[in-house]
Amino acid sequence: MDQFSEQPATRVIEQGFSIERKWWHTSTVYQIYPRSFVDSNGDGIGDIPGIASKLDYLKALGVGVIWLSPIYASPMDDNGYDISDYQDIAPEFGTLADFDHLVAEARRRDIGVLLDLVVNHTSDEHPWFIEARKSIDNPYRDFYIWRRPGADGGFPNRLKSSFGGPAWTLDPETGEYYLHLFSRRQPDLNWENPKVRAEIYKMMNWWLERGIAGFRMDVIDYIGKKVDQEIVKDGPHLHDYLQEMHRETFGSRNVLTVGETWSATPGSALLYSGKDRRELSMIFQFEHVTQQWDEKFGKWRPKPFDLVRLKSVLSKWQYALSEDGWNSLFWGNHDLPRAVSKYGNVTGYHMESAKMLATVLHLMKGTPFIYQGEEIGMTNVPFTKIEQYRDIETLNMHRLHVEAGYSPEDFLRGANENGRDNARTPMQWSAAPHGGFTTGVPWIEVNANYPKINAESAMTDENSVWNHYRKLIALRKKHPVIVYGLYQSWLDQHPDIFVYSRTLKGDRLVVMANFTPRPISLTIPDELQVCGECLISNYSPVTELCEGVELRAYEAFAILCKAPAK
Numbered sequence: 285m286d287q288f289s290e291q292p293a294t295r296v297i298e299q300g301f302s303i304e305r306k307w308w309h310t311s312t313v314y315q316i317y318p319r320s321f322v323d324s325n326g327d328g329i330g331d332i333p334g335i336a337s338k339l340d341y342l343k344a345l346g347v348g349v350i351w352l353s354p355i356y357a358s359p360m361d362d363n364g365y366d367i368s369d370y371q372d373i374a375p376e377f378g379t380l381a382d383f384d385h386l387v388a389e390a391r392r393r394d395i396g397v398l399l400d401l402v403v404n405h406t407s408d409e410h411p412w413f414i415e416a417r418k419s420i421d422n423p424y425r426d427f428y429i430w431r432r433p434g435a436d437g438g439f440p441n442r443l444k445s446s447f448g449g450p451a452w453t454l455d456p457e458t459g460e461y462y463l464h465l466f467s468r469r470q471p472d473l474n475w476e477n478p479k480v481r482a483e484i485y486k487m488m489n490w491w492l493e494r495g496i497a498g499f500r501m502d503v504i505d506y507i508g509k510k511v512d513q514e515i516v517k518d519g520p521h522l523h524d525y526l527q528e529m530h531r532e533t534f535g536s537r538n539v540l541t542v543g544e545t546w547s548a549t550p551g552s553a554l555l556y557s558g559k560d561r562r563e564l565s566m567i568f569q570f571e572h573v574t575q576q577w578d579e580k581f582g583k584w585r586p587k588p589f590d591l592v593r594l595k596s597v598l599s600k601w602q603y604a605l606s607e608d609g610w611n612s613l614f615w616g617n618h619d620l621p622r623a624v625s626k627y628g629n630v631t632g633y634h635m636e637s638a639k640m641l642a643t644v645l646h647l648m649k650g651t652p653f654i655y656q657g658e659e660i661g662m663t664n665v666p667f668t669k670i671e672q673y674r675d676i677e678t679l680n681m682h683r684l685h686v687e688a689g690y691s692p693e694d695f696l697r698g699a700n701e702n703g704r705d706n707a708r709t710p711m712q713w714s715a716a717p718h719g720g721f722t723t724g725v726p727w728i729e730v731n732a733n734y735p736k737i738n739a740e741s742a743m744t745d746e747n748s749v750w751n752h753y754r755k756l757i758a759l760r761k762k763h764p765v766i767v768y769g770l771y772q773s774w775l776d777q778h779p780d781i782f783v784y785s786r787t788l789k790g791d792r793l794v795v796m797a798n799f800t801p802r803p804i805s806l807t808i809p810d811e812l813q814v815c816g817e818c819l820i821s822n823y824s825p826v827t828e829l830c831e832g833v834e835l836r837a838y839e840a841f842a843i844l845c846k847a848p849a850k
């Protein structure tokens with residue numbers, strides 16, 4: 285069943301619980317950052333016709349859904365996460381006709397299109413905000429969050445912007461402050477106003493009518509905020525609003541919805557995605573990302589990689605959502621560093637470690653998300669000067685850190701490791717100039733390694749990272765044990781090896797991976813000794829696990845032992 289058919293869902297009964305089958309359980313999602321994907325007209329900026337020209341590429345990879353980061357009209361203060369018209373396309377990306385064409389062409393290939401729903405805030409150039417700031421009694425005033433100066437004449441309270449500095453900006457016209465949890469050009473909408481919610485639902489329905497397959501919801505855990513109590517995440521009405529949204533918009537449609545929720549815990553994940561909740565299909569949780577950040581300085585001062593911690597977080601989420609709710613599975617996105625640079629080894633074992641990471645992630649329970657370029661093992665970009673960066677967050681934080689006396693070199697080291705532009709350098713299509721991304725001058729430099737790492741060469745090499753991803757995507761469609769099997773982790777305290785099993789109706793899958801460049805010898809516990817078919821490996825196939833095994837550098841494999849036929 286795909287996302288376009290309306291067949292009633294069947295139920296799988298296994299291990300004492302039932303789960304309704306959804307088309308997105310067997311699909312893999314591919315995230316596109318339009319600005320950096322393909323430029324069709326030589327202006328140096330990726331665009332929608334560019335995306336359309338790569339649908340056959342995406343089909344060959346096997347993805348069922350593409351999620352587009354924002355394509356709407358925008359002054360691009362935060363690359364489109366600042367929207368000035370929700371029902372139009374940014375001219376640099378194309379037109380509505382280009383969009384409709386993309387949706388139709390994607391659909392012909394059984395690929396659904398997810399849009400990014402950015403409704404915590406708008407751009408300061410949105411007509412609602414232009415009206416709202418005119419006067420205190422303007423009919424749109426209450427679409428945003430305004431407060432009089434605090435008792436000392438300064439900011440109304442201590443809320444901070446994620447991009448640095450206070451979350452309040454004084455608007456001289458009326459002498460009041462407005463709230464912006466991101467840049468001052470991204471004023472927060474007032475979700476407590478039912479008119480705001482009604483406008484958003486109307487807009488969502490307008491896109492759903494155009495045939496999209498669902499939404500990714502930007503910082504959706506912020507919409508229930510209680511500003512005066514300084515509560516931003518998980519506010520008291522958050523789940524009421526999501527249930528209302530479900531009822532008023534996508535609830536009657538067979539679509540995929542995924543919320544971006546940095547604050548989520550396994551408990552709140554069940555509120556968002558539990559089967560009787562009528563909220564979202566799934567959320568993105570970020571615990572595996574933030575456990576590697578400094579408690580005080582966050583991502584700008586990364587901690588060394590710790591596999592035991594990573595395993596404990598990923599396994600905790602697998603267990604927590606094993607009977608209800610659903611996990612999303614991802615290593616990267618447009619806000620995060622490149623997976624192979626973060627968790628793998630780009631110096632000696634680029635290909636082995638990229639494949640190992642894909643294997644570990646894609647064989648867990650949940651819906652995998654691939655960020656553009658991950659499928660060819662694209663890496664972080666070693667910018668050496670702040671002038672090479674484009675991201676508003678990195679540029680603001682650089683200024684604030686340097687003003688606070690932090691060394692610019694240390695800041696750059698952090699930005700090289702975790703800055704958002706690592707993910708935003710252009711997609712590397714070929715060995716042509718600028719990686720084949722544009723015939724003009726790209727808006728941000730292409731990573732210099734494009735002659736080696738590019739899609740064209742990956743597709744012709746049977747052993748490439750690309751072909752490994754293609755196999756993993758196909759395996760998920762073929763083997764229910766990958767989709768629904770019960771997850772169990774093993775050797776939790778082992779500092780170098782990740783091992784887990786999946787079981788479904790007597791079928792047993794064992795996944796094993798070495799996260800280091802060293803060969804590791806391992807004694808296999810009795811319960812894990814299996815013999816069967818090697819579904820995937822990044823060296824030579826391994827078909828059995830006896831008492832002992834030696835894993836090579838970054839080696840990963842999966843063995844499937846089928847239940848005997850009755």
Ligand code: GLC
Pocket residue numbers: 362365366402466502503544618619
């Ligand atoms: C989300 C987006 C990020 C954006 C922010 C504000 O975290 O993923 O790119 O800057 O929200 O919209």
Ligand code: CA
Pocket residue numbers: 323324325326327328329330331376
């Ligand atoms: Ca262009």
